[in-house]
Amino acid sequence: xxxxxxxxxxxxxxxxxxxxxxxxxxxxxxxxxxxxxxxxxxxxxxxxxxxxxxxxxxxxxxxxxxxxxxxxxxxxxxxxxxxxxxxxxxxxxxxxxxxxxxxxxxxxxxxxxxxxxxxxxxxxxxxxxxxxxxxxxxxxxxxxxxxxxxxxxxxxxxxxxxxxxxxxxxxxxxxxxxxxxxxxxxxxxxxxxxxxxxxxxxxxxxxxxxxxxxxxxx
Ligand SMILES: N[C@@H](CCC(=O)N[C@@H](CS)C(=O)NCC(=O)O)C(=O)O
Numbered sequence: 053x054x055x056x057x058x059x060x061x062x063x064x065x066x067x068x069x070x071x072x073x074x075x076x077x078x079x080x081x082x083x084x085x086x087x088x089x090x091x092x093x094x095x096x097x098x099x100x101x102x103x104x105x106x107x108x109x110x111x112x113x114x115x116x117x118x119x120x121x122x123x124x125x126x127x128x129x130x131x132x133x134x135x136x137x138x139x140x141x142x143x144x145x146x147x148x149x150x151x152x153x154x155x156x157x158x159x160x161x162x163x164x165x166x167x168x169x170x171x172x173x174x175x176x177x178x179x180x181x182x183x184x185x186x187x188x189x190x191x192x193x194x195x196x197x198x199x200x201x202x203x204x205x206x207x208x209x210x211x212x213x214x215x216x217x218x219x220x221x222x223x224x225x226x227x228x229x230x231x232x233x234x235x236x237x238x239x240x241x242x243x244x245x246x247x248x249x250x251x252x253x254x255x256x257x258x259x260x261x262x263x264x265x266x267x268x269x270x
Contacts, residue, residue: 054079056106059261061221063118064105068216070122074129076145085162134215145209148216152223156190187227194220195237206246223246229268
């Protein structure tokens with residue numbers, strides 16, 4: 053198994069964390085998003101949306117979209133489970149994950165930032181303000197759930213990590229890259245600290261990947 057990713061990609065990071073939690077080894081093939089490599093015809097032939105991640109299975113077939121990839125990994129490597137056993141629990145975990153993956157993170161990706169810069173002529177401070185705003189919108193919605201729902205434990209749902217933690221941890225990585233004030237989301241940050249005690253999260257951090265700089269410059 054191998055996957056196309058990039059050190060800076062939060063979506064690829066989600067897959068990296070899930071692979072690590074499952075103890076599955078997969079080589080990462082870097083696609084340099086900062087140099088636009090995702091837009092080259094060779095990569096478009098791999099991923100029709102020109103985005104990472106793409107998981108390539110041993111039979112050569114490919115899977116796309118981080119949530120679909122992670123749920124596939126969870127089905128073929130059921131231990132440790134990333135979704136609860138009960139339907140209501142699964143709906144809650146998927147809901148928390150989707151606040152980030154469907155509604156928050158898509159507003160930050162390179163094609164959006166490039167459009168803001170090149171088509172709408174927004175300068176760097178305005179683009180940073182945009183990213184900070186949407187990063188925190190998602191995390192504040194997650195905070196509202198985590199802080200008042202009884203299912204919240206050490207992690208988003210109980211005392212072991214789920215799909216929700218994978219997604220929320222990567223959104224916090226993004227919030228830190230953009231120097232967001234995370235004091236407003238204390239429960240999210242408690243869960244994040246628990247996640248970061250696990251090697252699977254710590255070692256999957258974007259800045260710990262080959263080719264990553266010591267710190268993020270926008
Ligand atoms: N919903 C997709 C998002 C994929 C995505 O947008 N990935 C970003 C990196 S985090 C990307 O490759 N962007 C390329 C671009 O925007 O040009 C997923 O979860 O896999």
